[in-house]
Amino acid sequence: QFKFVESGGGLVQPGESLKLSCTASGFTLGHYGIIWFRQAPGEEDEGVSCISSVDGHTYYADSAKGRFTISRDNAKNTAYLQMNSLKPEDTGVYYCAADARGCLAPPPAPANYWGQGTQVTVSS
Numbered sequence: 001q002f003k004f005v006e007s008g009g010g011l012v013q014p015g016e017s018l019k020l021s022c023t024a025s026g027f028t029l030g031h032y033g034i035i036w037f038r039q040a041p042g043e044e045d046e047g048v049s050c051i052s053s054v055d056g057h058t059y060y061a062d063s064a065k066g067r068f069t070i071s072r073d074n075a076k077n078t079a080y081l082q083m084n085s086l087k088p089e090d091t092g093v094y095y096c097a098a099d100a101r102g103c104l105a106p107p108p109a110p111a112n113y114w115g116q117g118t119q120v121t122v123s124s
Helices: none
Strands: 003-007 010-012 018-025 033-039 046-051 058-060 068-073 078-083 092-099 118-122
Touching: 003 092, 018 033, 018 092, 018 118, 033 068, 033 078, 046 068, 046 078, 058 068
Parallel strands: 010 118
Antiparallel strands: 003 018, 018 078, 033 046, 033 092, 046 058, 068 078, 092 118
16 A cells, blocks of 8 residues: 655744655655645645656745755655745645656646645744
């Protein structure tokens, strides 16, 4: 069974940082492009960032450029999203997804997520 476990979310104030992790089980993460999506109430899911499996190519949504950094550790079957200078509009549930096609721009949202997500709330 393909599964992700996302973690690292929390309640922070604007300007603070968080580092999200997603650990894969049931498959080899290194064979897939990995995408972080944000799901916020009343909004379409946004592909915040993506990292390819082959050459480490990355994609960032305009909302994330300059503030977020995606990375992966294939030996640990884990991907990360370092989020700095957080803003209230970054609030949402963050999910990982895997795409055998690699890192498409913009990343299409999957029909279903394989994990429970991690809640990020940015509020003063």
